[in-house]
Amino acid sequence: MGEATRQxxxxxxxxxxxxxAGIARVQEEARGGRRDFLRGAFAAAAAVxxxxxxxxxxxxxxxxxxxxxxxxxxxxxxATDGYGKPSKYEANVQRRPSPGLTQxxxxxxxxxxxxxxxxxxxxxxxxxxxxxxxxxDIDPTRHRLMVNGLVKTPKVFTLDExxxxxxxxxxxxxxxxxxxxxxxxxxxxxxxxxxxxxxxCSEFTGVxxxxxLEMAGADLKKGRFLLAEGADGSxxxxxxxxxxxxxxxxxxxxxxxxxxxxxxxGYPLRLVVPGVQGxxxxxxxxxxxxxxxxxxxxxxxxxxxxxxxxxxxxxxTSIQECKSVITTPSGGQQLLDRGFYSISGLxxxxxxxxxxxxxxxxxxxxxRRALLQGPVMDKCLTRFSLDWVWDGRPALLQSRAVDSTGYxxxxxxxxxxxxxTRSIYHNNAIQTxxxxxxxxxxxxxxx
Amino acid sequence: MGEATRQxxxxxxxxxxxxxAGIARVQEEARGGRRDFLRGAFAAAAAVxxxxxxxxxxxxxxxxxxxxxxxxxxxxxxATDGYGKPSKYEANVQRRPSPGLTQxxxxxxxxxxxxxxxxxxxxxxxxxxxxxxxxxDIDPTRHRLMVNGLVKTPKVFTLDExxxxxxxxxxxxxxxxxxxxxxxxxxxxxxxxxxxxxxxCSEFTGVxxxxxLEMAGADLKKGRFLLAEGADGSxxxxxxxxxxxxxxxxxxxxxxxxxxxxxxxGYPLRLVVPGVQGxxxxxxxxxxxxxxxxxxxxxxxxxxxxxxxxxxxxxxTSIQECKSVITTPSGGQQLLDRGFYSISGLxxxxxxxxxxxxxxxxxxxxxRRALLQGPVMDKCLTRFSLDWVWDGRPALLQSRAVDSTGYxxxxxxxxxxxxxTRSIYHNNAIQTxxxxxxxxxxxxxxx
Numbered sequence: 014m015g016e017a018t019r020q021x022x023x024x025x026x027x028x029x030x031x032x033x034a035g036i037a038r039v040q041e042e043a044r045g046g047r048r049d050f051l052r053g054a055f056a057a058a059a060a061v062x063x064x065x066x067x068x069x070x071x072x073x074x075x076x077x078x079x080x081x082x083x084x085x086x087x088x089x090x091x092a093t094d095g096y097g098k099p100s101k102y103e104a105n106v107q108r109r110p111s112p113g114l115t116q117x118x119x120x121x122x123x124x125x126x127x128x129x130x131x132x133x134x135x136x137x138x139x140x141x142x143x144x145x146x147x148x149x150d151i152d153p154t155r156h157r158l159m160v161n162g163l164v165k166t167p168k169v170f171t172l173d174e175x176x177x178x179x180x181x182x183x184x185x186x187x188x189x190x191x192x193x194x195x196x197x198x199x200x201x202x203x204x205x206x207x208x209x210x211x212x213x214c215s216e217f218t219g220v221x222x223x224x225x226l227e228m229a230g231a232d233l234k235k236g237r238f239l240l241a242e243g244a245d246g247s248x249x250x251x252x253x254x255x256x257x258x259x260x261x262x263x264x265x266x267x268x269x270x271x272x273x274x275x276x277x278x279g280y281p282l283r284l285v286v287p288g289v290q291g292x293x294x295x296x297x298x299x300x301x302x303x304x305x306x307x308x309x310x311x312x313x314x315x316x317x318x319x320x321x322x323x324x325x326x327x328x329x330t331s332i333q334e335c336k337s338v339i340t341t342p343s344g345g346q347q348l349l350d351r352g353f354y355s356i357s358g359l360x361x362x363x364x365x366x367x368x369x370x371x372x373x374x375x376x377x378x379x380x381r382r383a384l385l386q387g388p389v390m391d392k393c394l395t396r397f398s399l400d401w402v403w404d405g406r407p408a409l410l411q412s413r414a415v416d417s418t419g420y421x422x423x424x425x426x427x428x429x430x431x432x433x434t435r436s437i438y439h440n441n442a443i444q445t446x447x448x449x450x451x452x453x454x455x456x457x458x459x460x
Numbered sequence: 461m462g463e464a465t466r467q468x469x470x471x472x473x474x475x476x477x478x479x480x481a482g483i484a485r486v487q488e489e490a491r492g493g494r495r496d497f498l499r500g501a502f503a504a505a506a507a508v509x510x511x512x513x514x515x516x517x518x519x520x521x522x523x524x525x526x527x528x529x530x531x532x533x534x535x536x537x538x539a540t541d542g543y544g545k546p547s548k549y550e551a552n553v554q555r556r557p558s559p560g561l562t563q564x565x566x567x568x569x570x571x572x573x574x575x576x577x578x579x580x581x582x583x584x585x586x587x588x589x590x591x592x593x594x595x596x597d598i599d600p601t602r603h604r605l606m607v608n609g610l611v612k613t614p615k616v617f618t619l620d621e622x623x624x625x626x627x628x629x630x631x632x633x634x635x636x637x638x639x640x641x642x643x644x645x646x647x648x649x650x651x652x653x654x655x656x657x658x659x660x661c662s663e664f665t666g667v668x669x670x671x672x673l674e675m676a677g678a679d680l681k682k683g684r685f686l687l688a689e690g691a692d693g694s695x696x697x698x699x700x701x702x703x704x705x706x707x708x709x710x711x712x713x714x715x716x717x718x719x720x721x722x723x724x725x726g727y728p729l730r731l732v733v734p735g736v737q738g739x740x741x742x743x744x745x746x747x748x749x750x751x752x753x754x755x756x757x758x759x760x761x762x763x764x765x766x767x768x769x770x771x772x773x774x775x776x777t778s779i780q781e782c783k784s785v786i787t788t789p790s791g792g793q794q795l796l797d798r799g800f801y802s803i804s805g806l807x808x809x810x811x812x813x814x815x816x817x818x819x820x821x822x823x824x825x826x827x828r829r830a831l832l833q834g835p836v837m838d839k840c841l842t843r844f845s846l847d848w849v850w851d852g853r854p855a856l857l858q859s860r861a862v863d864s865t866g867y868x869x870x871x872x873x874x875x876x877x878x879x880x881t882r883s884i885y886h887n888n889a890i891q892t893x894x895x896x897x898x899x900x901x902x903x904x905x906x907x
Contacts, residue, residue, distance in 0.1 A: 081602070083744070084691050088594020090565025093724075095554030096585040099543065100597050100727045103720050107542030118537025131665035131715035132629030134581060138543040139719065147535020150547050155528070179802045182579030182833055182843055218578035244531050268578035270717070272586065273550050277540075280547045297530070355626045386629055388835045396629055 099138075108139050111207060119147035120247075122189070124210030127340045127359070132386070133184070133394040135213035137270050142277050143189050143211065143291060145247030145312075151297060153281040156244070158225075158265065162302035165230025172281050175220055176267060182218040183264070183287070184393045186361045188333045190290035190317050190438040197436050201456045205343040208444065208456060212359070214394040217285045218268025221261045226303065233259060236303035240310075241284050244299035250310040251293045252329070253286060262287050265298065287392040288363030289331045290438070292317055322433035333363035335422050336441035337370055337397070337414035348452035351405040356383075357398045362416035367395040369415040374401060376409030376445065376459045377424060383412070408448040409459060425458055546585075555586050558654060566594035567694075569636070571657030574787045574806070579833070580631070580841040582660035584717050589724050590636050590658065590738060592694030592759075598744060600728040603691070605672075605712070609749035612677030619728050622667055623714060629665040630711070630734070631840045633808045635780050637737035637764050637885040644883050648903045652790040655891065655903060659806070661841040664732045665715030668708045673750065680706060683750035687757075688731050691746035697757040698740045699776070700733060709734050709839075712745065734839040735810030736778045737885070739764055769880035780810035782869050783888040784817055784844070784861035795899035798852040803830075804845045809863035814842040816862040821848060823856030823892065823906050824871060830859070855895040856906060872905055 099106070108123040115121040123142040125135055135141075142148070153172045161167040189211035195202050202208045226233070239258060243249040257263050264285040267273060274280040279296030286293045292312060307313070307329065319327040337360035342348060356374075360367040366389050371380035383397040397412070414422045428442040447457040546553070555570040562568040570589040572582055589595070600619045608614040636658035642649050649655045673680070686705060690696040704710050711732040714721060721727040726743030733740045739759060754760070754776065766774040784807035789795060803821075807814040813836050818827035833843040844859070861869045875889040894904040 081598075081691070083596040083598055084693055084695075086693055087566050088591065088596045088692060090557075090594060091568045091570040091589045091591055091724075092555060092557045092565070093595075094585070095556065096546065097555075097587070097722050097724055098585065099719060100600075100723050102597070102600055102728075106719065108539060108544075109542065110537075110539045118539070119534050121538045123538040123542075130718045131627070132663045132718055134663045134718040136584065136717055136719045138541070138545065140544070142538045144535065144538055147533075147537060148540075149530040149535045150549070151528075151530055153547075153549055177801065179845060179847060180578070180804075184835075216579045216581045244528070245535060246531060246533055248531075270583055271577045271579055271581040272546060272553065272583045275544050276547050277538075277544055281549075354624065357627075388631075388837060390835060398626060400626060 106139070108141060108210075109206060120145055122191075122211060124206045125213050127205045127210050127212065127338070128343050128346065130340070131396075133214050133359070133396055134270065135215060137215065137272070137275050137278070140213045140215070140269075140275065140278055141189070141211045144245075144277070145249055146245050148277045149245060149297065150276040151244065151281060156281050156297075156299070158282060158298060159300045160225050160229040160231075160303075161300070162240070162304050163232040163236040164226070164303055165232075168225070168229045170225065172267065175225075175265060175282070178220045178224055180218055180220055180268075181264065182216055182268065183285075184214065184216050184390050185285060185287045186212060186214040186392065186394045187291045187294055188212045188336075188361070190292055190331075190333070193440040193442075193444075194437045196442070196444075196458070197434060197440055199458050201458065202344075203456055204345040205338060205340050205444075208344070209338045211291070212361075212394075215269045216271065217264060217266045219264035219266030219285060222258050222263040222265050222284070222301070223261055225265060225301065226258065231303045235305050238304050238307050240300075240302040240304060240308050241293070241295040241298060242300040242302070243279075243295045244297040249292070249295055249312060250308065251295055252307040252310065252313060253284075253289075253293060257286060257289070288333060290317065290333055293331055317438055319432065319438055320435045322435075330439055333361070334439070334441045335362035335364065335367070335414050335416040335420045336360070337367075337412040337422055338444045339372070339410050339412050339446060342410065342448065342454045343446050344454055344456040346454045348403055348448060348454065350452075351403050354401050354403055355398050356401050356410065357396065358383075358412050360385075360395045360397055360412070360414040361393065362414070362418075362420070363392060364420065365417035366391055366393075367397075367414055368417050368419075370395075370397040371413045371415075372397075372399045373411045373413070374408045377411055377413075377443070380413065403448065405450065407450050409457070410446045410448065410454075411443050413443050553586070555588060555657075556653060567592055569638075569658060571653045572660050574652045574657050574659065574785070575790050575793065577787070578843075580661050580806070580843055581717065582662060584662065584719070584722050584725070587660045587662070587716075587722065587725055588636070588658045591692075591724070592696055593692055595724045596692060596744065597723040598691065598728060603728050603744075603746070605729060605745060606747045607672055607676040607678075607750075608747070609687070609751050610679040610683040611673070611750055612679075615672070615676045617672065619714065622672075622712060622729070625667045625671055627665055627667055627715075628711065629663055629715065630732075631661065631663050631837050632732060632734045633659065633661040633839065633841045634732075634738045634741055635659045635783075635808070637739055637778070637780070640887040640889075640891075641884045643889070643891075643905070644881060644887055646905050648905065649791075650903055651792040652785060652787050652891075655791070656785045658738070659808075659841075661808075662716045663718065664711060664713045666711035666713030666732060669705050669710040669712050669731070669748070670708055672712060672748065673705065678750045682752050685751050685754050687747075687749040687751060687755050688740070688742040688745060689747040689749070690726075690742045691744040696739070696742055696759060697755065698742055699754040699757070699760060700731070700736075700740060704733060704736070733778075735780060737764065737780055740778055764885055766879065766885055767882045769882075777886055780808070781886070781888045782809035782811065782814070782861050782863040782867050783807070784814075784859040784869055785891045786819070786857050786859050786893060789857065789895065789901045790893050791901055791903040793901045795850055795895060795901065797899075798850050801848050801850055802845050803848050803857065804843065805859050807832075807842045807844055807859070807861035808840065809861065809865075809867070810839060811867065812864035813838055813840075814844075814861055815864050815866075817842075817844040818860045818862075819844075819846045820858045820860070821855045824858055824860075824890070827860065850895065852897065854897050856904070857893045857895065857901075858890050860890050
């Protein structure tokens with residue numbers, strides 16, 4: 014990686030990215046992503062001697078064998094940080110807001126840097142954020158969870174009471190219903206961080222919600238719906254269908270990637286509703302009410318509804334349909350020479366497991382089957398990859414996922430036939446990245 | 461969780477823990493672990509009204525309904541941290557050194573807080589540390605990896621060249637060969653953080669080492685061994701048998717839990733040798749040499765050898781045998797009332813998957829089969845759990861794992877029959893936690 018590129022990675026986030034200058038800045042920034050394709054990288058891998066290798070690491074006269082400081086000196090001791098942090102050279106790998114997108118930072122989004130991530134786990138420090146009235150670090154000793162409504166015995170649980178119950182740990186993705194929302198308008202947001210970065214994946218730990226309902230003696234015959242309510246000022250409330258709960262899938266979670274939830278993600282308690290859009294994963298969870306019909310709260314009537322071609326609103330379309338995206342190479346990155354690349358990306362489905370991913374380098378004319386990285390888990394991200402030799406001509410990179418129900422991810426033409434063009438939420442269309450002859454990678458839409 | 465307990469969690473790490481006062485301090489500290497069992501917790505889960513629940517969260521007169529500040533005000537905005545961190549209330553969940561154990565912090569260990577962790581992923585900020593001459597944050601643009609020895613074309617790779625190759629991501633545990641080493645001496649280290657905390661588990665991403673050997677034209681017939689060398693001042697060198705490499709298991713890794721390796725764990729490159737003790741996972745990896753016999757380096761002759769009963773040293777015993785430990789309840793924790801507990805712990809094997817875990821509450825007389833949490837992966841931690849109702853009498857908690865080869869984790873009598881009592885490394889015996897009648901949990905050894 015060249016010095017210039019590395020320095021580029023340390024540039025601050027752009028102020029606005031939807032104008033031409035902003036796009037240029039983000040492209041500059043994305044060029045500093047983990048996969049920078051150095052010109053002549055492979056050609057440079059020539060034979061050298063041991064002395065040559067040492068010189069490459071040395072900091073003095075290149076003709077004199079000199080070991081770098083870290084091979085001669087004494088480093089830092091253990092527990093310099095009781096809680097460690099990333100290398101200073103990775104400072105540019107950040108979740109980033111889109112300043113033009115919302116009027117305040119308290120009702121806004123920050124996007125996970127998908128172009129810089131590997132595998133399927135999202136580091137909790139880079140997990141995307143979506144707040145409706147800002148985030149809080151709530152004292153867990155004072156937090157309570159109430160279960161009421163159609164129950165024999167309403168209950169209030171402390172965190173310790175919940176943590177004493179049998180728990181499960183499961184890997185699941187979480188995606189905001191508005192992820193990829195700007196692409197409805199063919200805005201061509203420049204990088205995968207901003208097109209698909211309201212997506213993360215963690216190992217969540219918690220108590221199956223059904224356990225708490227059983228303890229409260231919930232009427233599971235009449236009680237076909239559950240209202241989940243958060244403790245932050247937005248009073249987020251969402252209706253959850255009871256069949257998701259009685260199947261044992263929905264968790265009242267306190268753990269994420271081995272530790273307690275992070276404050277931005279609902280510490281000390283959040284709902285985990287696998288496969289369902291993020292807004293239903295209510296954060297700072299304080300109340301669960303069992304009822305006999307959906308609540309039609311503000312966040313399921315005014316927001317998070319789909320405006321259809323006939324002018325009606327589609328409601329309660331909560332399940333995130335099968336979707337995929339190539340994260341490398343992706344918008345804003347640059348291929349600096351021809352030759353071998355490993356195309357890599359993520360696939361997921363709110364209805365089950367990913368069964369197959371196909372990749373096209375010619376805009377959907379021809380497809381090749383990608384390799385799926387195991388373990389392939391239910392309602393979880395799956396990493397795919399495919400070998401590719403770039404011949405230096407323009408290319409249109411696409412990925413298309415198929416889930417365990419047989420559903421095939423649509424292209425934009427297919428999606429718009431059903432959904433029209435005026436939606437904000439639930440865009441799961443095939444993403445296209447165009448590789449220009451000069452190696453620049455751009456976001457384009459093709460049908 | 462009571463105020464006193466929460467405050468207890470914020471106490472600083474003990475200076476020394478092997479004397480009586482130190483043990484008392486660690487017990488105090490461990491009592492603040494994630495699972496604190498509040499007296500009368502379940503009895504307190506009585507019915508209350510909505511107003512009562514709100515009062516429980518309020519900060520004013522308990523008789524006046526008042527919502528807490530976080531339910532009334534505006535919280536913090538997105539990307540307050542471009543890279544987030546845990547709640548301030550979790551500040552006591554830290555990796556901790558054992559100051560009495562080594563003379564310097566540069567050649568030492570910090571232990572992961574297993575008693576506070578969930579599931580199988582170890583947050584990278586809490587990953588255990590083992591340094592031989594301190595840790596460094598090495599500039600990745602200047603780092604090189606050389607492949608030499610019995611190869612047609614010696615090669616030097618930049619990080620970008622390695623990251624451009626096809627990669628894999630896999631979940632694996634890493635355990636220091638000296639983990640649980642103090643228990644050979646029946647020292648009864650007080651908490652699971654110090655008995656078993658040189659153990660972590662991550663999703664690692666990297667290039668199969670065999671790919672690099674093929675690119676260099678390695679002689680895989682004569683070249684039956686590989687030397688891996690680190691770039692830090694300790695010049696850590698370890699011999700890796702070629703069969704582990706040609707099977708595709710050994711990775712030259714740059715990614716951990718979705719992001720780049722942390723500096724303390726070898727950034728920008730480390731070896732991942734699944735199933736093998738941590739010392740062979742060479743950090744700051746700078747050189748790989750193909751050879752026709754083991755190198756017998758200092759760290760495989762003077763250190764990391766097993767002193768056997770007949771006075772000989774057993775060498776190259778690198779594979780971590782099947783092992784397990786209960787993390788909740790564990791030493792230093794306290795059961796504050798009788799009744800239901802979910803016993804939970806971790807099992808692993810360097811030879812494959814965990815097939816079965818049995819749990820005893822009477823020191824090994826009777827065993828019950830524990831539940832294994834999926835996915836159960838090769839050479840990876842597996843979380844197990846078992847429901848238990850404590851009757852208030854003293855109990856001896858043990859877990860015993862069986863791996864996919866049929867190997868059964870030994871008790872101390874069985875281990876000492878083969879290994880004697882003078883080893884430091886490779887202690888995989890069954891751990892016993894004694895629950896006293898007053899609820900205190902202590903580390904004891906029974907055969």
